[in-house]
Amino acid sequence: MKYYPHILAVIFFVFFVLLGLNPVDRNVWIVEVIPVFGVYLLLLFTYKKFQFSNISYTLMSIWLFWHTIGGHYTFANVPFDFITNLFNFERNHFDRIGHIVVGFYAYPMVEFLLKKEYTNKIIASFFALFFIMSIAASYEIIEWAYAVIEGGNTGIEFLGSQGDMWDAQKDMLADTIGALISLCLYWFNFIRIQKT
Incomplete structure (x- = not known):
C-alpha cells in the first residue's frame, strides 16, 4: 500500500475536475x-x-469527496432523498454528515503532533x-459573514441552514461528534497495536 496516498490523490483530482465541469451554481x-x-x-505540497x-489519508479524503459533492449540488440540494425518507427527516442532512466528516481530521492531527513529538497522546487528543x-x-462565522455580505441566493445556499435557526450550533456539534469518533478510532488502533 506504499502508493495508496498517490492513488487517492489522483482519484480525487479526477473526481474534483468532473464535478467542477457543470455545477448547479x-x-x-x-x-x-x-x-x-x-x-x-x-497535503500534496x-x-x-x-x-x-x-x-489518516482515508479519513481526510472522505471530507474532500463529500465536500466536493456538496459544492457541485449545493449542500441543501444534494440528491439525498433516500436517507431523508428512510429516517423521515424534515430536511436534507447531507451537510450535517459532512460536518461529522470534518471531525475526522482530529485523527491526523493527533498523528501529526505525536510523530513530530510535540506532546503526549493525552494532550494531543x-x-x-x-x-x-x-x-x-x-x-x-465565515458562512454567516459571507451570507450577509453576498446578500443573495448564493449566500443563502452557502449558509445552507434550510430554515433551521439552530443550524450553526448543530453543525458545530456534528463536527465535535466526528472528532470524538475519530479519536476513539485512534485510541482503539493504539490499544490494538500495544496488545500485539
Missing part, C-alpha cells in the same frame, strides 16, 4: 471548493516532508478535539 461551487482545494494542495498513515471545535466555530 458556479458561485456556490467556487466558495465551497476553496477549502477543499486548499487542503488538497497542502507537504507530502515529501510529512506522510500521514493510510488511515485534547488539542485535536479543540482544534476541530475551533475550526467548526470559525467556519460557521
Whole structure:
C-alpha cells in the first residue's frame, strides 16, 4: 500500500475536475471548493516532508469527496432523498454528515503532533478535539459573514441552514461528534497495536 496516498490523490483530482465541469451554481461551487482545494494542495505540497498513515489519508479524503459533492449540488440540494425518507427527516442532512466528516481530521492531527513529538497522546487528543471545535466555530462565522455580505441566493445556499435557526450550533456539534469518533478510532488502533 506504499502508493495508496498517490492513488487517492489522483482519484480525487479526477473526481474534483468532473464535478467542477457543470455545477448547479458556479458561485456556490467556487466558495465551497476553496477549502477543499486548499487542503488538497497542502497535503500534496507537504507530502515529501510529512506522510500521514493510510488511515489518516482515508479519513481526510472522505471530507474532500463529500465536500466536493456538496459544492457541485449545493449542500441543501444534494440528491439525498433516500436517507431523508428512510429516517423521515424534515430536511436534507447531507451537510450535517459532512460536518461529522470534518471531525475526522482530529485523527491526523493527533498523528501529526505525536510523530513530530510535540506532546503526549493525552494532550494531543485534547488539542485535536479543540482544534476541530475551533475550526467548526470559525467556519460557521465565515458562512454567516459571507451570507450577509453576498446578500443573495448564493449566500443563502452557502449558509445552507434550510430554515433551521439552530443550524450553526448543530453543525458545530456534528463536527465535535466526528472528532470524538475519530479519536476513539485512534485510541482503539493504539490499544490494538500495544496488545500485539
